Amino acid sequence: MSFLGESFSTAVALLLALDSEVLATVWTSLWVSLGAILISTVAAVPLGGVIALRGFCGKRLVLTLLNTLMALPTVVVGLLVYGLLSRQGPLGVYGLLFTPWAMMIGQVVLAVPIVVHYTVAAVAGADPRILPTARTLGAGPVRSVLQLLLEVRFGIVAAVVAGFGRVIGEVGVAMMLGGNIRGTTRTMTTAIALETSKGEFAFALALGIVLMAVALLVNLFLNLLQQR
Amino acid sequence: MTPLYELNNIEHRRGNCTVLQIDRLELQSGRLYALTGANGAGKSTLLQLLALLERPTSGELQIDGRALPLQDRHLCRLRRDITLVHQSAFLLSGTVAVNLAFGLKLRGLNRRERERRTLWALQTVGLADFAERRVNQLSGGEVQRVALARALALNPRVLLLDEPTAGLDGDSALAFERLLTSLRDQGLSMIMASHDPALVQRLEADEIHLVGGRILGHPRSFSESNRLTAAGSPLCLNPLKMQER
Numbered sequence: 387m388s389f390l391g392e393s394f395s396t397a398v399a400l401l402l403a404l405d406s407e408v409l410a411t412v413w414t415s416l417w418v419s420l421g422a423i424l425i426s427t428v429a430a431v432p433l434g435g436v437i438a439l440r441g442f443c444g445k446r447l448v449l450t451l452l453n454t455l456m457a458l459p460t461v462v463v464g465l466l467v468y469g470l471l472s473r474q475g476p477l478g479v480y481g482l483l484f485t486p487w488a489m490m491i492g493q494v495v496l497a498v499p500i501v502v503h504y505t506v507a508a509v510a511g512a513d514p515r516i517l518p519t520a521r522t523l524g525a526g527p528v529r530s531v532l533q534l535l536l537e538v539r540f541g542i543v544a545a546v547v548a549g550f551g552r553v554i555g556e557v558g559v560a561m562m563l564g565g566n567i568r569g570t571t572r573t574m575t576t577a578i579a580l581e582t583s584k585g586e587f588a589f590a591l592a593l594g595i596v597l598m599a600v601a602l603l604v605n606l607f608l609n610l611l612q613q614r
Numbered sequence: 615m616t617p618l619y620e621l622n623n624i625e626h627r628r629g630n631c632t633v634l635q636i637d638r639l640e641l642q643s644g645r646l647y648a649l650t651g652a653n654g655a656g657k658s659t660l661l662q663l664l665a666l667l668e669r670p671t672s673g674e675l676q677i678d679g680r681a682l683p684l685q686d687r688h689l690c691r692l693r694r695d696i697t698l699v700h701q702s703a704f705l706l707s708g709t710v711a712v713n714l715a716f717g718l719k720l721r722g723l724n725r726r727e728r729e730r731r732t733l734w735a736l737q738t739v740g741l742a743d744f745a746e747r748r749v750n751q752l753s754g755g756e757v758q759r760v761a762l763a764r765a766l767a768l769n770p771r772v773l774l775l776d777e778p779t780a781g782l783d784g785d786s787a788l789a790f791e792r793l794l795t796s797l798r799d800q801g802l803s804m805i806m807a808s809h810d811p812a813l814v815q816r817l818e819a820d821e822i823h824l825v826g827g828r829i830l831g832h833p834r835s836f837s838e839s840n841r842l843t844a845a846g847s848p849l850c851l852n853p854l855k856m857q858e859r
Contacts, residue, residue: 515704518667523717524694527686537707
């Protein structure tokens with residue numbers, strides 16, 4: 387018990403002292419994941435809107451595929467993207483492997499199915515009167531769809547937040563594509579795994595506290611949205 | 615005089631089902647028409663076509679003697695002269711003013727003009743103080759009146775109404791009816807779908823009766839309907855039954 391108590395005190399002390407290594411790791415995690423979710427949102431929200439609003443052949447198959455991709459293990463995504471980015475891979479010439487950009491690409495692959503899935507759910511559940519109302523008031527097709535997205539904005543924000551929750555807490559992609567390089571690609575999750583194995587439990591715990599705080603903030607935000 | 619709408623050999627299908635089949639129909643501007651008929655008769659579908667929200671599967675629909683443009687952006691421009699108030703109107707989230715401003719912004723009106731029209735439209739429907747009210751605080755009757763104000767603010771050439779008084783309580787229905795009477799007297803072209811024969815009679819609307827997606831008989835002008843009633847024959851909404859007599 388004293389081990390846990392002492393570790394916790396040391397972790398809190400590290401956080402309060404604004405330990406530079408803790409801060410660097412937190413910063414890497416945040417900017418990589420925020421970048422990934424930004425790219426995912428730009429790609430996935432319109433894609434989700436199109437899938438929800440358009441009737442096309444194979445729509446059910448696409449939705450099933452999306453559900454499958456949502457449950458894809460992070461190490462499998464890491465493996466596939468590793469294959470693409472490694473020297474022998476088709477994108478090897480860009481030298482992206484073991485950089486934050488590689489982690490970001492992997493996280494985009496993880497987040498897109500989630501954001502698309504929840505966007506499809508939000509748009510499909512939208513009031514069917516929104517589009518005809520916008521159109522009869524003079525909106526063109528694009529403006530009508532924008533209005534629909536605006537009406538279901540809380541559902542879309544929830545989709546984005548769920549995607550962020552997935553990427554900030556993943557370890558497989560960050561480990562395989564980033565390589566856990568100190569000061570460059572070390573994220574909170576990979577650092578927790580490494581430091582624990584090295585016996586630096588307090589340091590890992592400090593990062594765990596930050597990660598839990600981020601998860602708590604994300605959930606608080608979601609709850610706030612659901613109440614609206 | 616060129617009719618406002620002219621429909622020739624219109625057929626509209628949903629999947630394998632023909633929901634509307636109209637050989638010929640002319641609607642003149644400045645008149646109030648009532649589409650009557652049972653549920654599923656095709657009233658709302660016809661309104662959707664007249665509102666240019668859907669294109670007919672086949673046949674010709676003309677407005678002011680001109681066929682519908684093929685390109686969607688031209689259709690969208692044409693649609694700005696016609697506004698449909700749905701049976702169960704949907705108000706955009708936010709305030710009443712946001713709803714009224716939506717269509718006005720799309721028409722490129724400046725803020726001052728938008729505010730002027732918003733105030734006028736809300737006064738017209740008797741909700742002058744409602745501009746800043748949030749839409750989730752409105753009653754069913756108020757929602758319908760705001761939807762009508764939103765349509766009126768656009769100053770449409772044609773106002774289409776789908777069951778305008780359905781679901782309203784007595785007082786709200788009466789207020790709405792007075793409003794429609796006033797708009798009719800001002801010469802606004804209106805086409806409404808209604809289940810209520812008494813309302814059609816009171817509004818002195820020309821009646822178009824639909825059965826199974828087809829128009830039965832010819833559109834009957836109000837004066838014609840009135841003659842039938844005055845002669846002691848009860849107003850018969852179904853021309854088939856009328857023929858049986």
